[in-house]
Amino acid sequence: xxxxxxxxxxxxxxxxxxxxxxxxxxxxxxxxxxxxxxxxxxxxxxxxxxxxxxxxxxxxxxxxxxxxxxxxxxxxxxxxxxxxxxxxxxxxxxxxxxxxxxxxxxxxxxxxxxxxxxxxxxxxxxxxxxxxxxxxxxxxxxxxxxxxxxxxxxxxxxxxxxxxxxxxxxxxxxxxxxxxxxxxxxxxxxxxxxxxxxxxxxxxxxxxxxxxxxxxxxxxxxxxxxxxxxxxxxxxxxxxxxxxxxxxxxxxxxxxxxxxxxxxxxxxxxxxxxxxxxxxxxxxxxxxxxxx
Numbered sequence: 214x215x216x217x218x219x220x221x222x223x224x225x226x227x228x229x230x231x232x233x234x235x236x237x238x239x240x241x242x243x244x245x246x247x248x249x250x251x252x253x254x255x256x257x258x259x260x261x262x263x264x265x266x267x268x269x270x271x272x273x274x275x276x277x278x279x280x281x282x283x284x285x286x287x288x289x290x291x292x293x294x295x296x297x298x299x300x301x302x303x304x305x306x307x308x309x310x311x312x313x314x315x316x317x318x319x320x321x322x323x324x325x326x327x328x329x330x331x332x333x334x335x336x337x338x339x340x341x342x343x344x345x346x347x348x349x350x351x352x353x354x355x356x357x358x359x360x361x362x363x364x365x366x367x368x369x370x371x372x373x374x375x376x377x378x379x380x381x382x383x384x385x386x387x388x389x390x391x392x393x394x395x396x397x398x399x400x401x402x403x404x405x406x407x408x409x410x411x412x413x414x415x416x417x418x419x420x421x422x423x424x425x426x427x428x429x430x431x432x433x434x435x436x437x438x439x440x441x442x443x444x445x446x447x448x449x450x451x452x453x454x455x456x457x458x459x460x461x462x463x464x465x466x467x468x469x470x471x472x473x474x475x476x477x478x479x480x481x482x483x484x485x486x487x488x489x490x491x492x493x494x495x496x497x498x499x500x501x502x503x504x505x
Contacts (some may be wrong), residue, residue: 226267231257231264241387313338314366320345323491326357326364338386339366344494347377352440354488364444369402378487378501382444383418383436395504397481401436412503414475416440418453425472426461430504433458434475439483 238253314337315330322328324347329339340348353360368386371379375394383401390398393410401418411429418436425431433455460469481501491497 221268224264227264228268231261235262256424278356308314310342313340315340315342316344316349317342319343319347321494322347323356323487323494323497324349325490326351326360338364338368338370340370340372341374341379342370342372344374344377346375346498348487348491348494348497349377349379349381350488352382352444356488356490369400371398376498376502378498380440380486380488383441383499395502397501397503399437399440399486407431414503415455416475416480417455419455420452422454422457422459424459428460428462429471430503431458431472432475434477434480437483437486439486 217406219408227283238257254296307325316324316328317330317340324344339400350356351360351364353364365382366384366386367385368382369388369390371388371390371393373392374396377396379396381396381398385403388400388402388406390407390411391406392415393407395412396410397414397416399416403419404467405415405417405419405423407413407415407423407425407428409424409427410431412431413428413430414422414434416434416436417423418441423433435453435455456474458469458472460471463469463471485500487497487501
């Protein structure tokens with residue numbers, strides 16, 4: 214990285230490789246311990262800073278200086294130089310959600326696949342954020358009559374969701390959740406990590422160990438059969454580690470006080486899952502949320 218003779222093409226390749234590393238780290242967050250995550254993040258930031266410095270030093274500054282002295286028309290050629298065109302090419306791969314789908318900024322609403330920011334795509338990540346008193350239904354059902362049976366998303370990112378119910382399919386990738394309060398969420402995923410959340414019932418299908426950190430009153434149980442039956446063969450029932458929870462805020466031999474198994478008599482029965490559109494969202498939520 215410190216080779217002063219590096220070319221613009223070489224630095225562009227380094228930047229693209231660094232962007233891929235950033236995406237790999239984001240995908241791995243679900244199963245990395247907090248200490249390792251911080252170490253990798255610091256190292257990657259250092260690499261990114263060095264690549265930016267190298268890219269700046271590799272820009273043809275002398276060429277620009279020479280053209281200004283020779284003739285005024287040189288600014289017309291500036292937009293096509295490697296230095297001016299390299300930035301958008303390099304930066305875009307590092308933005309992990311730039312091409313993803315989102316549900317954001319809703320309250321007192323019943324949200325379906327039609328509510329997504331753009332048409333559904335199997336290659337998309339999904340971001341759900343800033344919801345209050347909402348029901349989110351993203352599985353094939355009466356509310357989503359045109360949804361394909363194989364509907365899924367690459368990965369899930371949830372932040373700042375309060376007093377809401379999220380009914381989601383089984384994902385092939387990771388789920389990262391922040392700042393959920395008094396919610397119910399049903400999903401399947403490869404890795405699950407929840408931060409700074411409280412009073413959340415999690416219905417989950419997962420082969421790895423769910424991870425929580427800085428959370429309280431989190432209850433876990435298996436992904437509901439009724440929701441699973443609406444999905445394709447890839448979502449068929451298998452062994453789930455929904456009770457093998459690791460609490461990174463309680464690294465002790467004693468049981469964590471921050472999570473528990475959801476008692477069967479307090480779990481939502483199949484017929485109560487909100488798979489049909491509802492005009493009275495608040496009335497529906499009163500029957501479903503943990504504090505009700």
